[in-house]
Structure formats: structure tokens, C-alpha cells
Amino acid sequence: MIEFDRVSKRFADHDALRDVSVNIDTGEMVFLTGHSGAGKSTFLRLLMLLERASMGTLRVDGRDTARVKGRDVGRYRGEFGIVFQDHQLLYDRSVLDNVALPLEIAGFHPRDIQRRTRAALDKVGLLGRERANPAILSGGEQQRVGIARAVVARPRFLIADEPTGNLDPQLSGEIMGLFEAFNRVGVTVIIASHDLALISRLRHRIVTLKAGRLVAGGGL
Amino acid sequence: MTWLHHHRQAASGSLHRAMSLPVATLLTWLAVGITLALPASLLVILNNIEAATQNLSSPARFSVLLDTNASLDDANRLSQRIAARMDVADVVLVDRDQALAGFAADTGLQSLLSSLLENPLPHTILVNPRDDLNAEELVGLTRALESFGGVGEVVFDTLWQSRLASAVQLGRRLVFGIGLLMVLGAILILANTIRLAIEARRDEIVVIKLIGGGDAYARRPFLYTGLWSGMGGGLLGAAMTGLFFLYLSTPVDQLMQLYNSDQVFSGLGLMGVLAMMLFGGAIGLFSAWQAASVQLRELEPR
Numbered sequence: 001m002i003e004f005d006r007v008s009k010r011f012a013d014h015d016a017l018r019d020v021s022v023n024i025d026t027g028e029m030v031f032l033t034g035h036s037g038a039g040k041s042t043f044l045r046l047l048m049l050l051e052r053a054s055m056g057t058l059r060v061d062g063r064d065t066a067r068v069k070g071r072d073v074g075r076y077r078g079e080f081g082i083v084f085q086d087h088q089l090l091y092d093r094s095v096l097d098n099v100a101l102p103l104e105i106a107g108f109h110p111r112d113i114q115r116r117t118r119a120a121l122d123k124v125g126l127l128g129r130e131r132a133n134p135a136i137l138s139g140g141e142q143q144r145v146g147i148a149r150a151v152v153a154r155p156r157f158l159i160a161d162e163p164t165g166n167l168d169p170q171l172s173g174e175i176m177g178l179f180e181a182f183n184r185v186g187v188t189v190i191i192a193s194h195d196l197a198l199i200s201r202l203r204h205r206i207v208t209l210k211a212g213r214l215v216a217g218g219g220l
Numbered sequence: 221m222t223w224l225h226h227h228r229q230a231a232s233g234s235l236h237r238a239m240s241l242p243v244a245t246l247l248t249w250l251a252v253g254i255t256l257a258l259p260a261s262l263l264v265i266l267n268n269i270e271a272a273t274q275n276l277s278s279p280a281r282f283s284v285l286l287d288t289n290a291s292l293d294d295a296n297r298l299s300q301r302i303a304a305r306m307d308v309a310d311v312v313l314v315d316r317d318q319a320l321a322g323f324a325a326d327t328g329l330q331s332l333l334s335s336l337l338e339n340p341l342p343h344t345i346l347v348n349p350r351d352d353l354n355a356e357e358l359v360g361l362t363r364a365l366e367s368f369g370g371v372g373e374v375v376f377d378t379l380w381q382s383r384l385a386s387a388v389q390l391g392r393r394l395v396f397g398i399g400l401l402m403v404l405g406a407i408l409i410l411a412n413t414i415r416l417a418i419e420a421r422r423d424e425i426v427v428i429k430l431i432g433g434g435d436a437y438a439r440r441p442f443l444y445t446g447l448w449s450g451m452g453g454g455l456l457g458a459a460m461t462g463l464f465f466l467y468l469s470t471p472v473d474q475l476m477q478l479y480n481s482d483q484v485f486s487g488l489g490l491m492g493v494l495a496m497m498l499f500g501g502a503i504g505l506f507s508a509w510q511a512a513s514v515q516l517r518e519l520e521p522r
């Protein structure tokens with residue numbers, strides 16, 4: 001369970017999040033929405049410990065994230081799979097090597113890395129393209145590689161920041177379908193998106209932020 | 221197991237990366253090699269000088285001045301005893317009367333010297349030590365000669381040896397100082413190489429950190445890059461030192477023969493090559509650790 005308890009994040013010149021309280025249950029799928037600057041990215045960055053809260057408490061499975069020490073941050077982040085709007089793929093590596101990266105970090109045996117990477121690529125419909133360079137793939141395919149990389153180590157939480165921002169409606173629907181598929185097998189999924197038309201068609205909780213404040217869907 | 225696997229992966233990956241950029245790798249290795257070759261060459265030259273002076277043929281001769289009351293028979297007996305020593309090549313007895321006559325003839329002071337009531341010169345035994353005695357053995361011989369009964373004074377010029385020892389000591393300090401500067405240069409070269417390597421792979425490091433790779437994981441390939449660069453530089457430095465000694469060996473051997481020395485001019489040897497590689501590797505690791513720690517600390521996300 002993820003608990004934001006009156007969390008605020010203040011940067012030098014503005015408040016990115018103000019007094020936000022949100023609970024997300026294990027195995028739930030939640031959309032985080034709001035206009036640009038509403039605080040969606042800050043919400044996810046706090047969750048990934050890319051930033052630390054200025055006030056309030058953020059707990060993941062009962063553990064106060066403020067107590068996660070610098071040397072343990074890597075292990076903490078390893079529990080999350082993250083999908084970026086701009087994919088963040090490494091273009092000097094093949095699709096297979098990109099997807100295998102979290103497993104290499106986690107220290108899996110090369111044989112297991114091969115097996116799991118192929119399985120992840122199969123799930124996102126890219127088996128057969130594993131030797132390709134990501135640069136030659138379409139935007140949708142690159143996002144699938146990003147999703148495969150995010151789920152290959154079987155994380156407990158899957159986080160996506162505007163995963164369909166650069167995709168057409170059909171591809172966006174397919175990508176959301178993948179997230180739902182992973183959610184159905186128990187992965188907690190949190191997706192930041194401002195595409196209301198897309199996310200309102202899907203029957204999941206929508207948490208709405210506006211100017212750093214929670215305006216709907218806190219679930220408390 | 222995981223830790224070992226990570227290391228194996230980082231070691232082979234960084235070596236493969238270095239080999240895929242042969243020109244850049246060779247230039248780095250050469251730069252490090254040159255900075256290590258200079259102090260190494262100076263050190264080996266110094267070691268050779270020290271070894272050579274240990275065995276250098278000594279042109280020294282002892283003058284054993286006997287007591288003025290010692291008779292010529294005493295002088296003859298002592299001369300035979302000294303000549304029987306293993307560390308003595310030959311002896312020459314100079315009779316005090318012969319010495320005075322020679323002195324008078326050389327200086328033209330016959331009339332003055334003939335007015336002396338008694339000969340002020342003692343009998344003197346000139347002792348030539350064996351050629352292969354080193355400085356320590358010469359000192360031992362001096363003490364042995366002084367211990368004989370009837371010996372007034374033993375004169376032996378050891379100043380040149382003291383001067384040489386001081387010069388060698390000065391040389392050692394110079395080598396140490398130059399070596400320190402050169403090693404500092406090698407550290408800077410390697411640290412800059414690692415800094416550039418990190419910059420070139422900034423995107424990869426960011427992704428690694430975002431998906432759960434800690435600083436240790438991100439730093440590890442660069443530590444191996446530093447290790448390989450240092451070891452490669454050490455190997456090339458050893459090769460350069462070897463070539464330098466090959467170039468010097470003929471004239472140095474000729475010089476040693478002029479001093480009747482059978483001293484062999486020796487280079488680094490296998491252990492020296494290994495030592496240079498290990499030293500280079502240690503410098504590489506240290507430089508990489510420093511550079512990577514600073515760079516990663518500044519890199520977002522932390």
C-alpha cells in the first residue's frame with residue numbers, strides 16, 4: 001500500500017505539492033491527472049525517491065520513505081518498474097539488452113536474464129525484434145520496449161509518466177491495455193496522464209491534482 | 221554470487237569497450253606509460269649504479285705507517301703477515317731510510333735533511349687490496365690493519381666512496397620527487413579519461429539510476445576502465461623502459477669493462493614488469509574511484 005499523508009513538496013520558488021493525502025491499495029490501478037504543473041510528476045518523483053517530501057509522510061507498505069538511506073535508494077527503486085514518456089532507452093544497445101538491464105542490476109544469472117527478457121518481450125508483442133536497435137522502432141514499439149523493461153524484473157509497482165503522450169489514440173489504447181494486463185496479475189499501477197478522454201474510458205480510480213492540491217480521488 | 225557476477229560483467233564489458241576504441245585506448249595507455257617509464261628508468265639506473273659501485277674495481281691503496289721505533293725486521297715480518305691475508309693482492313715495504321733518501325732526492329733538500337739527528341719517517345707498508353672488495357670489505361681491511369701490533373696509522377682514502385654514496389642518495393631523492401610528480405600526472409590523465417567516459421555515458425547512468433542501479437553499480441564499469449588503463453599504461457611503460465635499457469646497454473657495458481667490472485647492466489626483469497602493471501592498475505583504480513565518485517555525486521538522479 002502507498003500512503004501519501006499530508007505530503008507537501010516545496011521548491012525554491014513554488015509549492016509543487018500541497019498537503020496531499022492519497023492512499024493506493026496493493027494491486028490497484030490508479031490514474032493521476034491534472035494540467036501541466038498540477039504536480040503529477042512531482043507525485044511520481046516523490047514516490048521514486050527522486051525527490052524528498054518537504055512536509056508530511058510518504059509510506060510504502062508501511063515503511064516511511066524518509067528513512068530510506070542513500071545507499072538503499074537503488075534497492076528501493078528496484079521494487080518499481082517505471083515507464084517514461086520519452087522511453088529513456090539506450091540507443092547503443094539492442095532491444096534485448098535494454099530490457100535486460102534491470103535484471104543485470106538485480107544480478108540475475110545470464111540464462112535467467114535471457115529467459116525472462118524474452119518472456120517480457122513476448123508479453124508486449126516484440127518477440128522477434130530483440131536484436132533490433134531501439135532507434136529503428138516506431139514510437140509505439142519503443143514504448144513497448146520501455147514497458148517490457150519496466151516489468152521484466154516483476155516489480156510490485158508499475159509507474160508510468162505520460163506513457164501515451166507521444167502516441168496516436170489507437171496505440172495509446174494498446175499501451176493502456178498492456179498496463180491493465182499487468183494490473184490483472186497483481187501489479188499496482190500508477191499512471192500520470194492528462195489524456196482525460198483516454199483514461200475516463202477505463203474503469204479505474206482517477207486522482208486529480210490542481211496547482212499541487214488534491215481535488216478528487218484521494219481514496220481516504 | 222550476484223556481486224561476483226556484477227564484477228565479471230563490469231570487467232569484461234569495460235575491457236570490451238576499451239578494445240572497441242583501439243586508438244583512444246592506446247593513446248591513454250601511452251600517456252600513462254610515459255609518465256611511469258621515466259621514474260622507473262631512473263630508478264633502475266640508480267639500482268645499477270649502486271650495484272656497480274658495490275663491485276667496482278678499487279684503485280685504492282693503503283699506506284700502513286709503522287711506529288717510529290719499529291725495526292726493519294719487524295716491518296718485514298708484518299709485511300709478510302699482511303701479504304698472507306686473503307683480501308690483500310700484494311704489499312710493498314718502503315724502508316724508512318730509502319724513503320728519506322727518495323724524499324731528499326725529489327725535493328733537493330739533501331743538505332737540510334742530512335742535518336737531522338734521526339730519520340723522522342716510519343717504515344711504511346703499501347698494501348694493495350684485492351680488486352673485488354666492496355666498500356664494506358675495505359673498511360674491514362682497514363680495521364684489521366690497524367689492529368696489528370706496531371702499526372702507528374693506516375691511511376686510506378674513502379672520501380670518493382662517501383661522495384658516491386651521497387650522490388646515489390641524492391639521486392634516490394630526485395627519483396622519488398620526479399616519480400611523485402609523474403605519478404600525479406598519471407592520476408590526472410586517468411581521472412580525466414574516466415571523467416570523459418562518464419560524460420559520454422551520462423544517459424546510460426541516468427537510466428541505470430532511475431531503474432534501481434545504485435552508485436556502486438554505476439561506478440563499477442568505470443573502476444574497471446581505470447584498472448585496465450592503469451595496467452595497460454604500466455605494461456607499455458615497462459616496454460618503454462625495456463627499450464631504453466636496450467639502447468643504453470652496449471655503451472654501459474663498455475664503460476663497466478673499462479672499470480674491470482663484470483657487473484651486468486640489468487633492466488626491470490619480469491617482476492619489475494609485473495610491479496609496474498600492478499602499480500599502474502592501483503593508480504588507475506584510485507583515479508577512477510575519485511573521478512567517478514565526484515561525477516556520480518553531481519549527477520541527477522541521486
